Amino acid sequence: MNWSLFFGxxxxxxxxxxxxxxxxxxxxxxxxxxxxxxxxxxxxxMIGAFVGFFILEWLGGPLSPVVTGWLAVAIMFAVAMLVCGxxxxxxxxxxxRPLRDAPRIAPLISALGVSIFLQNSxxxxxxxxxxxxxxxxxxxxxxxxxxxxxxxxxxxILTISVSIGLTIVLALVVSRxxxxxxxxxxxxxxxxxxxxGISIDRVISFTFFLGSxxxxxxxxxxxxxxxxxxxxxxxxxGLKGFTAAVVGGIGSIPGAVLGGFLIGLxxxxxxxxxxxxxVYANLYVxxxxxxxxxxxxTGLLGSPVIQKV
Amino acid sequence: MRKLLVAAVLAAAVxxxxxxxxxxxxxxxxxxxxxxxxxxxxxCGKTRLVGLMAPFTGPAASIGVNQVHWANFFKNAxxxxxxxxxxxxxxxxxxxxxxxxxxxxxxxxxLGSNRGVLGVVGPAGSNEVKATTGALKGAGLGWVSGxxxxxxxxxxxxxxxxxxxTVPPDSSQSKSVSAYITATLKLKRxxxxxxxxxxxxxxxxxxxxxxxxxxxxxGRDGVSQQQSDFSSIINKIPRNTQLVYLPWQLPxxxxxxxxxxxxxxxxGTKLMGSDGLFDPLFSSLGNNVYDSFFPLNPADKxxxxxxxSHGGNSExxxxxxxxxxxxxxxxIDRACxxxxxxxxxxxxxxKTTKIRASASLLGLPVAFDRHGDxxxxxFGIYHSVKGVFVRVA
Numbered sequence: 086m087n088w089s090l091f092f093g094x095x096x097x098x099x100x101x102x103x104x105x106x107x108x109x110x111x112x113x114x115x116x117x118x119x120x121x122x123x124x125x126x127x128x129x130x131m132i133g134a135f136v137g138f139f140i141l142e143w144l145g146g147p148l149s150p151v152v153t154g155w156l157a158v159a160i161m162f163a164v165a166m167l168v169c170g171x172x173x174x175x176x177x178x179x180x181x182r183p184l185r186d187a188p189r190i191a192p193l194i195s196a197l198g199v200s201i202f203l204q205n206s207x208x209x210x211x212x213x214x215x216x217x218x219x220x221x222x223x224x225x226x227x228x229x230x231x232x233x234x235x236x237x238x239x240x241x242i243l244t245i246s247v248s249i250g251l252t253i254v255l256a257l258v259v260s261r262x263x264x265x266x267x268x269x270x271x272x273x274x275x276x277x278x279x280x281x282g283i284s285i286d287r288v289i290s291f292t293f294f295l296g297s298x299x300x301x302x303x304x305x306x307x308x309x310x311x312x313x314x315x316x317x318x319x320x321x322x323g324l325k326g327f328t329a330a331v332v333g334g335i336g337s338i339p340g341a342v343l344g345g346f347l348i349g350l351x352x353x354x355x356x357x358x359x360x361x362x363x364v365y366a367n368l369y370v371x372x373x374x375x376x377x378x379x380x381x382x383t384g385l386l387g388s389p390v391i392q393k394v
Numbered sequence: 395m396r397k398l399l400v401a402a403v404l405a406a407a408v409x410x411x412x413x414x415x416x417x418x419x420x421x422x423x424x425x426x427x428x429x430x431x432x433x434x435x436x437x438c439g440k441t442r443l444v445g446l447m448a449p450f451t452g453p454a455a456s457i458g459v460n461q462v463h464w465a466n467f468f469k470n471a472x473x474x475x476x477x478x479x480x481x482x483x484x485x486x487x488x489x490x491x492x493x494x495x496x497x498x499x500x501x502x503x504x505l506g507s508n509r510g511v512l513g514v515v516g517p518a519g520s521n522e523v524k525a526t527t528g529a530l531k532g533a534g535l536g537w538v539s540g541x542x543x544x545x546x547x548x549x550x551x552x553x554x555x556x557x558x559x560t561v562p563p564d565s566s567q568s569k570s571v572s573a574y575i576t577a578t579l580k581l582k583r584x585x586x587x588x589x590x591x592x593x594x595x596x597x598x599x600x601x602x603x604x605x606x607x608x609x610x611x612x613g614r615d616g617v618s619q620q621q622s623d624f625s626s627i628i629n630k631i632p633r634n635t636q637l638v639y640l641p642w643q644l645p646x647x648x649x650x651x652x653x654x655x656x657x658x659x660x661x662g663t664k665l666m667g668s669d670g671l672f673d674p675l676f677s678s679l680g681n682n683v684y685d686s687f688f689p690l691n692p693a694d695k696x697x698x699x700x701x702x703s704h705g706g707n708s709e710x711x712x713x714x715x716x717x718x719x720x721x722x723x724x725x726i727d728r729a730c731x732x733x734x735x736x737x738x739x740x741x742x743x744x745k746t747t748k749i750r751a752s753a754s755l756l757g758l759p760v761a762f763d764r765h766g767d768x769x770x771x772x773f774g775i776y777h778s779v780k781g782v783f784v785r786v787a
Contacts, residue, residue, distance in 0.1 A: 093658070097634040101623060214455050216644040217675075220654055225675075228659035238657040311422030312650040315453070318622070356626035363588060363627045364616045 102349025103248030107303035108326025111296030127323015133301025255275025334387025447452030447516030452488035460712030495525035506533025525547020536741035540715030562771030568600035643670035
């Protein structure tokens, strides 16, 4: 057994999974409340990565930031999350809310339209070039080893821990706060929640804010770990995040996190161990999705919807 | 009533045909077939049009812009010293973008249908050369690339007499690379990662075969050009690997790979790129980085002049595009001696090009063999010293 390869792929899978998990959370929360597949979510993630990049530039760039590298990273996270949270609220307000009572296909098409709009706006504004986070210059990437087989870098540690931290915060918000209780009530029965005095519009806006902010954090993480961002990066990442949400059981917050890590690990181990895996890792990821649908259509932690007949 | 309906339909059809015929008569003249296109006489006039195909934007823009700068450097110098002027018709190929080669094909079609264009400089990538062959050859245009190095694109006979290049082919590059790895660096364990494109896989195959023949243990893998996460594939590279060879075209990806190698504790492993990675982005990775590149003469006074006019940046990758422009414009000049030229004449003139070593930026004479390759075609090896590539072989 090549333990070095095994642990290497494990760390890579967890890092990638952390990013997918953050994207999947947005998908699952919006679906839980609106039963809407927000296909623009991957592009919000891309915008988050770009906001992080421009904040870094504004702070003086990776070579000479006006604040310390780690503070710059914290500011990049905070601003990207705020901007994208606002963007999510705006998208909901103008693209989805007017269609809330329309047939379900209408907001779905609207979501695809918003996705293409965001992608092309990014292309128009920032061009198709790669933008470089230059994490090495910014925070000085260091690699730590345990024995001869286990290696992990400080950026990977940051990514995994920020992802877990944000998930815990989200879980606390949903389970311990009044707004969280309102979110759960809206998800369970929107009409009944409204009759109980819950402002549905506000709850939905807050859900979009949270989901989009998490996606932005994922975008900044991507830039920090993999170095480069580009205008079309949201499509594939969004698709993987959506797959993670479905594999975990769409509508389930723990399921989204579990699904994210599972997809990340599948991709990493497929690259490491399966034939042609480095080129065709996506083949194995989406094969997993199909197998999951065949074995457990509701996903790992999803529960079947009981319909009154 | 039925007769009235039939009459109305007939009248509409006649009106439609008439409108179409009128439209065709009014429309600007376009090239209608290959033989018409290549034999159509064009009045050369005071300003001659040359197509310039390069990745102005997209993932490969950093090297594309080098090529554009060098081609324009030639154009500006030429226009200053000649009464007849040259004007480039620019087409962005967006090499490496998600659209694949579609943008390059669109650009080639646009150049083909522009009757004033007599020859083309570019495109940059071998895949693009393959993809644009139909459009450029169909329009009778000759084209000269300053960076497409896949061995087969000149040898497969598909574009003989139409396509030429001012860079040596991969067969020459692979020999220089494998010789340097085995004879100079004396390495025994090498890992090759291609990027699944024609240029990359062709070069990787050749280097792999030559290294194996010299007793080197060679691992092989591939990545997609769209990929940004290389951590999983880096984990697969055995820890005792001495050098990773990356025959890639996108310097930002090469940099990302090198950075991820470092972050995974592999900073001791040497990296070697191909001509596509000959860029400050790749050399900035440190002293463990090598590259193979065209045999440009850094001592040429034009390199110094270019550097001076471009903020101190020599952008050597674009140098062969200067020579490509030199070849195309020279051919147009000769074809236009009587004031008129056809694309076929320009192609014939490209084929018989002879540029002396002293006049060639490459530091060697430029003349083409029957396949469209340069007759003399050595490749240089460079080593990154303090973030700058220095020729070592």
